[in-house]
Amino acid sequence: MSGIHSLTVAEKTILNIGFDDTDSPSGMCTTFLAYKMVGELSGQDAEFLDFPRLVRFNPNIPWKTRGNGAVSIRLQTGDPSGIKRRVRRMISRYSDTKNGANPGLVFLEGGRIPKQFAEFGSMALWRLVRRGDAKKFARQNGLDHTWMGNGQGLVGAIGAIGYDFGDHTLELLSYRRRSRFGTRRDLSAESVRAMQKITAPDTFSSFDTRKGRVMIAPRGPDPVFYGVRGEDVAPLLRATEILRTSEKLDGHMIFKSNQGTGDHLRNKLDPGMSPYSSGTITGSVSAAPRILRGGHVMFAVLSGGHEFWCAVYKPTGMTSVAAGLIPGDRIRAGGGVRRASKRFPRVVNLEFIRVILPARETRISNPPCKSCGKKMKSKGRNQGFECVKCGRRHPAKVRATVRRKVKRRLYLPDVSAHRHLTRPLQRMGRTNTARFDGSPGWFCVYEK
Ligand SMILES: [Zn+2]
Incomplete structure (x- = not known):
C-alpha cells in the first residue's frame, strides 16, 4: 500500500508562482492579475494550498509602483508545465509593459522554500535590492524565471515566494468590471463607517473617523473597487454584506498579506543610513526640534554614538508631538531614509515615535x-x-x-497617513494565527 501511496504523492507537484510589477501608473494591477489567474487556474488541475500572498516591500523605494506589492500563489498540481504555460501567457497578456511595467515571474517547485528565499524576501522589505541582485539570485539558484522591461519585478517575484510571515493580515479586494475601469467609484461612506463599527477590531483602517474619510477605496484607474483589511475570512465576508454601492462588481479575492504588521521596521537602522533603507533607532533627542516651512519638524537623535536626523512631515499628524520633544528625551522611532538635500543630510522620515522616557524640563x-x-x-x-x-x-x-505635553507612549500617524505596512494601534501586540483551510469564500466571481 505504501508504494501506491508514494506514487500518488509523487504525481503531484507543489508549485510556487511569484510575480510583481505588472502594473503601471495608468492602470492594471498585480493583484487583479492574481485574481484573473486564480480564476483561470481554478478550472485546471490545481489545488490552492494558501491564500494568494500579497507582500508589500520596502515602502521607501523611489521607483516603486503604487504600493510596491508582489504576489505569490502556492498550489498543488499534476500538470506543472501546463500551469506554467498558462501563467506565462497571462503575465504577458495582462502586464502593462507599454506604460512602464517591468514584470518579473518566478516558479519554484517543492513544498519547502529554501532559506535563501526567505532571506531575500526580508531584505527586500527594508533595504534597497537592485534588479541586478535579483537576476543574479535567479541565475545562481537555477530558477525558472522570466522578466520583461528592465526586470525590476524579479525582486518582488522572488521575495513574494520566499517571504516568511511571522504575523499576517488578510485583505479582501473586490474588483470592478472592465467597463467601469476609470469611472468614479460610488461607495457609500456611511456604509463604510457602519462596516468598521460592526467588524472592527477584526477589520482595520477602513474609515478615518477623525477626518471622515473612506480608507478602503483607491482613486484612479485601478481595477480594485475596495480593499478591506482584517484578521480572518468571516469578518471580511461580513464586510462585503454591509458595504453599499450601486455598482455591479466582478468579484473578490482574499489575500494573505504583511500589511498592518509593521514588519519593515523590525531591524535597526545602520549608522551609514543607506538611502531608502527602513528601520528603527533608539536613543536620546540630541538636537531640539525646529519647525520648517510647511510645518514639517526636524530633530536629531543620538543612538549608538551616531546622530540620526529625523523628519516628521505635516500630513502624518505627528508634528505637534515631534515639536514637543526636548533634548534628553529617550525615544524609539522608525521610518525610511531619505536622500540628502541641499539643506539637510540624510534624514529618517518617521513613521512612528515611541516616547520611552521624557526628560525633565x-x-x-x-x-x-x-x-x-x-x-x-x-x-x-x-x-x-x-x-x-x-x-x-x-x-x-x-x-x-514644567509639565510635559509629550507622554510616555506610542505616537502613530493619522490613520489616513498610514502606509500599507503600518501596524495600526489596534494591532499592537497582536499576532494573527488564522490559517487557510480551503473553505470557500476567499475567491468569488459574482454572477452576471
Ligand atoms: Zn503673598
Missing part, C-alpha cells in the same frame, strides 16, 4: 509666594523678589519642573 522663573501662591515681582536688579499681596520676600529666581 525645567524653567527658571520668578518664585511663587508660599502664602498666596502668586508669582512674586522683582524688586529690581539684585534686589530680590516680593509678593505684591502680602509682602513676603525671596532672594532669587527659582527653577521649576
